[in-house]
Amino acid sequence: DVLMTQSPLSLPVTLGQPASISCRSSQSLVYSDGNTYLSWYQQRPGQSPRRLIYKVSNRESGVPDRFSGSGSGTDFTLKISRVEAEDVGVYYCMQGTHWPPGNTFGQGTKLEIK
Amino acid sequence: EVQLVESGGTWVKPGGSLRLSCVASGFTFTNAWMSWVRQAPGKGLEWVSRIKTKTEGGPTDYAAPVKGRFTILRDDSENTVYLQMNSLKTEDTAVYYCTTDFILRLGYFDLWGRGTLVSVSS
Numbered sequence: 001d002v003l004m005t006q007s008p009l010s011l012p013v014t015l016g017q018p019a020s021i022s023c024r025s026s027q028s029l030v031y032s033d034g035n036t037y038l039s040w041y042q043q044r045p046g047q048s049p050r051r052l053i054y055k056v057s058n059r060e061s062g063v064p065d066r067f068s069g070s071g072s073g074t075d076f077t078l079k080i081s082r083v084e085a086e087d088v089g090v091y092y093c094m095q096g097t098h099w100p101p102g103n104t105f106g107q108g109t110k111l112e113i114k
Numbered sequence: 115e116v117q118l119v120e121s122g123g124t125w126v127k128p129g130g131s132l133r134l135s136c137v138a139s140g141f142t143f144t145n146a147w148m149s150w151v152r153q154a155p156g157k158g159l160e161w162v163s164r165i166k167t168k169t170e171g172g173p174t175d176y177a178a179p180v181k182g183r184f185t186i187l188r189d190d191s192e193n194t195v196y197l198q199m200n201s202l203k204t205e206d207t208a209v210y211y212c213t214t215d216f217i218l219r220l221g222y223f224d225l226w227g228r229g230t231l232v233s234v235s236s
Contacts (some may be wrong), residue, residue: 103151
């Protein structure tokens with residue numbers, strides 16, 4: 001089964017500074033249709049998750065443009081250009097290319113303000 | 115209002131059964147892929163199951179830990195998706211979220227409910 005590995009697991013960041021989260025898959029996430037089904041989710045404390053990015057780099061409607069996704073194959077990155085207080089929470093990558101096992105989340109990266 | 119509202123979570127003994135419900139509103143439910151995702155206390159997200167649209171034949175998928183024990187169903191006349199959970203184990207204890215991430219003819223669409231807590235213990 002495909003494994004999703006995030007790093008770091010804890011990310012202290014100063015307000016206004018950039019942040020970067022890495023996600024690596026144990027197998028290529030390129031599907032037979034040419035698309036790469038890698039998404040990023042944010043879960044703020046006490047809230048339900050929400051998707052930020054789908055298919056590597058497409059931002060959901062309403063997501064601030066300080067969030068960006070990049071990568072290919074097995075290596076992916078979520079970047080926040082300037083961290084704001086509302087960005088505190090846990091970030092997950094998720095693959096949707098390999099079925100089975102189905103959608104698979106990474107372990108999560110906890111972003112906090114220094 | 116565009117929303118998903120889960121219900122049915124409660125305490126149950128190991129080996130017991132439970133059915134969760136999720137009522138959708140504000141979007142074309144019949145065209146939506148519906149999923150359940152769970153989160154054990156203090157842990158990360160775990161995808162559980164997905165059902166596609168009846169137009170596509172309503173195919174279902176399950177995560178390995180729940181396959182054979184859980185069944186996902188949809189009732190398009192009631193805009194509701196269900197998760198029938200049988201042979202429950204203590205490790206099934208979690209908040210269960212209902213979510214959609216794709217709607218036919220619309221595309222990517224992300225919506226989550228607030229979750230319902232299932233507690234399995236003796």
